Amino acid sequence: MAEYASLSRKELCEIRDSLLKEYEDVKSKNLKLDMSRGKPGAEQLNLSLEVLDCINSSESCKAEGGVDCRNYGLLDGIPEAKRLFAEMLEVKPSEIIIGGNSSLNMMYDTVARAMTHGILGETPWCKLDKVKFLCPCPGYDRHFAITEHFGIELIPIEMKSDGPDMDAVQFYVENDESVKGIWCVPKYSNPEGITYSDEVVDRFAALNPAAKDFRIFWDNAYCVHHLTDKHDKLKNILEALRANGKENMVYIFGSTSKITFPGSGVAMMAASEENIASIKKQLAFQTIGPDKLNQLRHVRFFKNLKGIEEHMKKHAAIIKPKFDAVINALESELGGTGLAEWTNPRGGYFISVNTLDGCAKRTVELCKEAGVKLTPAGATYPYGIDPRDRNIRIAPTYPPLDELKVAAKLFCLCVKIAGIEKLLSAKKVTIGAQPVRV
């Protein structure tokens, strides 16, 4: 296929007219499809039905040591859940807290506690004139939203092929005391699906922050979410930091939201023992403790890390074809056109597409008008502003495969229409000495 940028105005107009006809045809079908959020599909939810069933008697409510999970107690989770998920996150059981059903909630709480009480004796952030967070982008909109909600200034950091631009990270962290944190999805990142290289992890571990209470918010949401047999390997950041005597610098988060049930999974956070002790002290004021029965359900269901890994293969068998369907559509419809680039991740929940500059919003709008909902353009950037208006996050897991194919094809169509509109508009203003029409 020819690079569209090299086509003449006339050729582009012809293609556009034909695409618009196609678009009107699709529109008339009144589609109602959703590729907006990283939501498991029904078939995936059914993989974990046994979770619901494995506790159903008085005796089966007992955790290790005879603790009745129905009653009060155990602020930081049941021992067997700590052991299982510590192994999943590659930390020690003494370095983990097992929480409720939402790791996002644990991240919010962690920021909220830093705001009102400070971290390990440092000044509460709400008492400071200025607090800043680094936001590698494209990234996860709900991370950025938490810090924005607390009035924290968001600083965009460019994502490279193996992680955030570490020169920029180092510059900010080491020179600006008001930089208190950075949001990271280090494995199968949201939305690009890349995994931070060892070098990137090592550079994190070597940081000398200007702020004593600088923390890396390491959301390892997709740690076991492989799509293929070739698993990305993420270097252990807590170990890397410990080797440099800086193990307090990271908070690690994880959950089973995309392993068992998004609404009724188990969330967790890991950190150095000193951090954990401090958080537990605060948690004692905050709650009567997590839902231990649900933790026990999860341990009973998985038994061990091997059980989680086997379970994730079943997820991959369901969602890999969905990723493939989108990638195939992108390749066959957009390959060689020069109108878009995209990622082909080995894990995680998203495909990241970059259109021509200035075409993301228009593409999303065209999709919406034809009944396909996408994550809003700009959502992957702090404050919802993508300076080049080109990044779109595609979430292929929720729709059934046949609907997804329809949606992916429409998406490509919309990328092409938006791209041609852009090229034509550019040609208009540069067609001669005088712009014909602007």
Next chain:
Amino acid sequence: MAEYASLSRKELCEIRDSLLKEYEDVKSKNLKLDMSRGKPGAEQLNLSLEVLDCINSSESCKAEGGVDCRNYGLLDGIPEAKRLFAEMLEVKPSEIIIGGNSSLNMMYDTVARAMTHGILGETPWCKLDKVKFLCPCPGYDRHFAITEHFGIELIPIEMKSDGPDMDAVQFYVENDESVKGIWCVPKYSNPEGITYSDEVVDRFAALNPAAKDFRIFWDNAYCVHHLTDKHDKLKNILEALRANGKENMVYIFGSTSKITFPGSGVAMMAASEENIASIKKQLAFQTIGPDKLNQLRHVRFFKNLKGIEEHMKKHAAIIKPKFDAVINALESELGGTGLAEWTNPRGGYFISVNTLDGCAKRTVELCKEAGVKLTPAGATYPYGIDPRDRNIRIAPTYPPLDELKVAAKLFCLCVKIAGIEKLLSAKKVTIGAQPVRV
């Protein structure tokens, strides 16, 4: 029995020596009993086993409107849970948010949001020099602890027989802008088991707070927790406030922690629609939503409010004999001695005992040394300081009945020993012109 205060020094010494002998006997039994926290016993937990069982298939995970409770969505709870628990708290479904497993967590979050973001556009409390909360006492230690944790000044308010001293409440609330809230357990209160009178509720509803963001934290934890057929009736505070055009002034909390499972129940908060809308906006940053499956389990189990009420009768059948055992011990061992007063509640989870002034700590200590754990003396007061050192909260629900009887008897013994020590010490210093020994 004779009033101990009227006995001679010699008589008191004889009784004391005999009691100490008895005490040593009990001590040698190496008891290990716990009357410290309001924890349901094992028999009570077994009343709700069906909760665990009523969702076990893909189809049974669907809430009203076809929502799959396993997946993301519905920040404020499933419609059928809103309806059920709105009825329980006597509010409209549009006035309730159904949360996770801990109403204490919802209270903490409500205070935390007020600290960082303020209430309905008012200044965040963390930006103010001084914030104060009124604490009717004796009261619930974990309420007081939340506000203390945020550096809020706690002002004790005397509890009368029908609720807080409303003259004092009105004085503080109407004259001091830094008074931002009051903690209340209005029905079967913790620890006294009293229910606020209509007059008290009306006086709350008539308050003209100096602070626009003054809020009543109305923890209706024991709203359906009757011990007898004679149910206390609490006037509806939201309606009373609404009648005065002040419906934003209250946050109501509730949970099923002592209806189904303390660790895995369902928590909720209710308020005016304007308050609820504002909280929901903030919740959207805070979490991906509550565990909807657990909400659905509860609705399936209870079906309707009648179901909850019938269920509570089964609890009463188990715990009323425990309350009676303690009350009987108090009456037979301490009645007429003038060494203690106690409540005989018609609902809730506690019996409140007042010893002679200055005897609560000593009594709790004596119990502890003999293997019976009580709520620490002072816990029912702000900062853990009971100015008269006399209030002790007894939680009779957790131990089996036979153990409870042993514990209650020991408790009375300790009250007597501590009381006689006090009387002797008073007599010592007043025995003649010169104290014999101080």
